[in-house]
Amino acid sequence: MDIIRRGAKLVDRLVIGVTTNPSKSPMFTLDERLAMVEREVAGVSGDIRVVAFDALLMTFAERQGASVIVRGLRAVADFEYEYQMAGMNQQLNDRIETVFLMADVSLQPIASRLVKEIAMYGGSIARFVSPAVCEEVIARVEKLGRKGD
Known part of the structure; x- marks a missing residue:
């Protein structure tokens, strides 16, 4: 949300693309994540x-009429991956620029993988996600079964 709020101030229209990374194991379906993001951005000002x-990100961006892709960075490890991705994306479509925004310093250590792990072991994730997302994650963990029980 930090990157979305700040990114929305930089562009006339912010399109948030929601996809499934084949190398990750999401806790929620694409439709569930789409609904979550729509709910979370409802109060953010701007054309979102x-x-x-x-599809490939660059194909999606071109279909949306984008001239810029806004990506959030948390740490040096993110930068190395994102730098490589930006280079590949530029090779695919050099008409679309990639802009990086650093996450707020208080948010930099937060990673979805770690938040899921904390939740799966019964720890509190309330300081890492919105109240609505917190409730949904807790409900999903209860459905899946907590680890260590």
């Missing part, structure tokens, strides 16, 4: 759209 996609 939330769109699901299943």
Whole structure:
């Protein structure tokens, strides 16, 4: 949300693309994540759209009429991956620029993988996610079964 709020101030229209990374194991379906993002951005000012996609990022961006991709960075490890991705994306479409925004310093250590792990072991995730997302994660963990029980 930090990157979304700040990114929305930089562009006339912010399109948030929601997809499934094949190398990750999401806790929620694409439709569930899409609904979560739509709910979370409802109060953010600006022209913001939330769109699901299943294509190369540059193909999606071009279909949306984008001239800029806004990416959030938390740490040096993020930068190395994102720098490589930006280079590949530029090779695919050099008409679309990638802009990086550093996450707020208080948010830099937060990673979805760690938040899921904390939740799966019964720890509190309330300081890492919004209240609504917290409730949904807790409900999903209860459905899946906590680890260590």
